[in-house]
Amino acid sequence: MKNSVGRASGKVILLGEHAVVYGVPAIAVGIERGATAAAVPGTDGTRRLRVTTWGAEVDATDETRDLARAFAALLVAARAEGSIFVEAEADLPPGGGLGCSAALGVAVARAVLNSVHGAATDEQTLECAMAWERVFHGNPSGVDAACATLGGSVRFEKGQPIETLVVRAPLHFAIGHSGIASSTRSMVESVARQKERRPEIVQKAFDGIAALVKNARLAIEAGDRASLGKLMDMNQMLLAGLMLSTEEIEKMCGLARDAGALGAKLTGAGGGGCVVALCDSRASAEVVAEAWRGAGFESFVTETRGQQAGPRVVRFVASGGASTP
Numbered sequence: 001m002k003n004s005v006g007r008a009s010g011k012v013i014l015l016g017e018h019a020v021v022y023g024v025p026a027i028a029v030g031i032e033r034g035a036t037a038a039a040v041p042g043t044d045g046t047r048r049l050r051v052t053t054w055g056a057e058v059d060a061t062d063e064t065r066d067l068a069r070a071f072a073a074l075l076v077a078a079r080a081e082g083s084i085f086v087e088a089e090a091d092l093p094p095g096g097g098l099g100c101s102a103a104l105g106v107a108v109a110r111a112v113l114n115s116v117h118g119a120a121t122d123e124q125t126l127e128c129a130m131a132w133e134r135v136f137h138g139n140p141s142g143v144d145a146a147c148a149t150l151g152g153s154v155r156f157e158k159g160q161p162i163e164t165l166v167v168r169a170p171l172h173f174a175i176g177h178s179g180i181a182s183s184t185r186s187m188v189e190s191v192a193r194q195k196e197r198r199p200e201i202v203q204k205a206f207d208g209i210a211a212l213v214k215n216a217r218l219a220i221e222a223g224d225r226a227s228l229g230k231l232m233d234m235n236q237m238l239l240a241g242l243m244l245s246t247e248e249i250e251k252m253c254g255l256a257r258d259a260g261a262l263g264a265k266l267t268g269a270g271g272g273g274c275v276v277a278l279c280d281s282r283a284s285a286e287v288v289a290e291a292w293r294g295a296g297f298e299s300f301v302t303e304t305r306g307q308q309a310g311p312r313v314v315r316f317v318a319s320g321g322a323s324t325p
C-alpha cells in the first residue's frame with residue numbers, strides 16, 4: 001500500500017432526462033468541477049474515510065451510517081484489505097443533480113485502487129463507484145458514475161453499454177441553481193402519472209426528445225455548438241410541456257439567452273435544481289453566470305474538454321436507473 005490520490009468529474013445531463021427512464025438515450029457530459037481524494041496506508045488497523053465537504057468522518061465498520069456502508073462496499077469491490085485512511089472533498093453542490101456523490105465515489109475508488117494495487121482501470125473504478133452509489137441511491141442508472149469516471153461526453157441508454165462520444169470542440173457552460181431543491185423521485189413519478197393519463201401526448205414528447213438526442217450527438221461530434229444550443233432549447237420546451245420546468249427555471253433560461261447563451265435548459269430531474277447554459281467561450285459563460293448572480297441565483301462556469309479519441313464502448317451495462325413506476 002502507498003500514498004495515492006484520485007480525481008473525478010461532476011456531470012450535467014445535456015439532453016434526454018426523463019425520456020431516458022423510458023428507453024430513450026440521453027447525453028451527459030463530465031465537467032471540470034468534481035471531487036478529489038487522497039489515500040494513505042493506516043497505522044492503527046482501522047479503515048476510515050473523511051469527507052471534508054460533508055463535515056463527516058466514518059469508520060467502515062459502522063453499519064448505522066450510509067457513508068460508512070458505502071465506503072465499506074467500495075473497499076470490498078476494490079479488494080482492499082489493510083488499514084487505510086482516505087480524505088475526500090467535492091466542489092459540487094450536493095443534491096443539485098450534478099453527480100456529487102458519484103464524483104466522490106469515483107475519486108475515493110481511484111485513490112484506494114491506486115494505493116492498494118498501484119493502478120485503477122476505468123472498469124474497476126466504475127465497479128467500486130457503483131457499489132458506493134447503490135448504498136446512497138438504491139438502483140442508480142450509472143450515468144453519474146460513468147461521467148465521473150470517463151469525463152468527456154457519454155451516450156447513455158438503459159440496458160446498453162455506455163458509449164463515450166468524440167467531443168470535437170470544448171463545450172463551455174454556465175451552471176446555475178434555481179434555489180429550489182428538486183426531488184428526482186417525485187418528478188419521475190409526476191411524468192409517470194401524466195403518461196398514464198395522456199399516453200399519446202407524452203409519447204410524442206419522448207419521440208421528439210429522441211430525435212433531439214440523435215441530432216445532438218452529431219452536433220457534439222462535429223463541434224457545432226450553435227446547433228447543440230438550439231437542440232437544448234427545444235429539449236427545454238418539451239420538458240416544460242411535461243410540467244418539469246418552474247418559474248425560476250424559465251427566468252434563468254431567459255436571462256441566459258439574453259446574455260448570449262447558445263441554449264439553456266434544466267438539467268436532471270427539474271421542478272427546481274440546476275439550469276445549464278451552453279456558451280461559445282469561457283468568457284461568455286462568465287457573462288451568463290454573472291447575469292444569474294445579479295438575479296440572485298448561485299452559479300459557476302465550467303467546461304467539458306475536447307475528446308478526440310473514441311467513440312469507445314465501456315463494458316458497463318446501464319441496467320439500473322429510475323425504473324418506470
Ligand code: PMV
Binds near residue numbers: 322
Ligand atoms: O439530476 P439527476 O442526477 O437526479 O438526474 C435525474 C435524471 C432522470 O432522468 C430524471 C432520472 C433518471 O434516473 O434517469
